[in-house]
Amino acid sequence: MRALLEYGWGTLLLYLLLLLMYWRLGSAPLLPFVATACLGGMLLWAWFYRHYRHVADTPTATTRAAAQGYTECYGAAAAPGGKPLLTPYGKMRCLWYHAECQYQGRDHRHRQRESHRSDDAFRLLDKRGEVVVLPDGALVDSRHVQRWREGDYCYTERWIAADDPLYVLGELHSASNRPQRQDYRDDLQLTLNQWKDDPRTLLRRFDSNGDGQLSAEEWEQARQAAHAQVQDMHRELAAAPLGSQLQRPADGRPFIISWRSPHDTARRLRRLAWCHAGLATLAAVQLVKLLLH
Structure with a gap:
């Protein structure tokens, strides 16, 4: 499900895929396709709406005033220091990346797809301080996307760069520096x-x-x-200041990293949720018509 948020509006292509399958199978009954679209739309609506509510209902806190537990912070991305991180194919300097390589040739002996994702920690800075972000397990909406083709291979890289706007919703842990x-x-x-x-x-x-x-x-x-x-x-x-980390919540609540502001992140999730709800409703109406005839 991580790809739903990372690719956003691309999830709506699932409905076009169902229509394409029906067009290719022409003589197949319409009922299974409509039922699948209806069920898929409802599940995706529930998934996006749940994430929207968590973003909308969690107040944004500064890094210095953020309380322990589930919280959100907004600032700028910054490098943690040490060796710079580079994307695997394009060699772009970054703090986080998700890279894919797809083979689109005819030789089936080649590996069809490979994927790489970094989990190195980076920092979120605001006017009051900083917090370390541990991106393992996060749903990431990155600002930078690059796609290109070389021969039979298609490459896609998404990354977070230094100084990008950075919004993080996750679980905050602060380790006390006071010795025992x-x-x-x-x-x-x-x-x-x-x-x-x-x-x-x-x-x-x-x-x-x-x-x-x-x-x-x-x-x-x-x-x-x-x-x-x-x-x-x-x-x-x-x-010394407390060392704080934003990481994946242990209770399964959403862990989101985005370059958009809290308001824009919530608005995007809300729109995706209701688009899927609308398509699921249309599919449900068509399903009732098919069942009644």
Whole structure:
């Protein structure tokens, strides 16, 4: 079902496909085709309308003020840093891509179709801050689409580029940077072990009487210095901003990524829903006529 949102209005071609099948099979009864169109239209209406309601009913939050759980944010796409991501065929710089290659020749020994989709994390920036987006499992409506043909192969690439408008509806998780008590103990022990591995530096810092070994009092001074160092490190960690991630909801609610604004995304889903509802209604009327005759 992911392709329904990614290809949008292309789902309406399903009805044309049914008409084409009926035209090719001419003598076949009309009833199965009308019934299929009616059922398919109702299912697609329900699918698009459910997604529309989630988009329309979820208020847009800033990245800094967004609450934990199901939420939506709107800003600009940004790279996470590190090695740049490139689309597989066109080598376009991007943050996310979905690429397909279809063989349209006559040699059936060739692989007919292959598809690639990236799941690398990227960032959503707004005026208040940023949030990391994990696109695995998302329904993506990308701004950039490129199609071309080379010989018997047809290529299609869709991608999100840096600085594109970015709308994300998903589940927000924030990982606290505040260390726990056990983390403090572990870091303290690690610091002391590192100091013991360098006895010359340890003696130079804490052997106050110069006898070449640490007394109980001098060792306690070393422990107090290690405590102070770990406390400073944990204080900096606790003061750092929370790391937030938008990801696929665990309860099955829609996870949508789009270059359109929240308003435009909702409007597009609403139009698709009611177009399918209208076509399903027409098919239902025709189905009743066929059953009555």
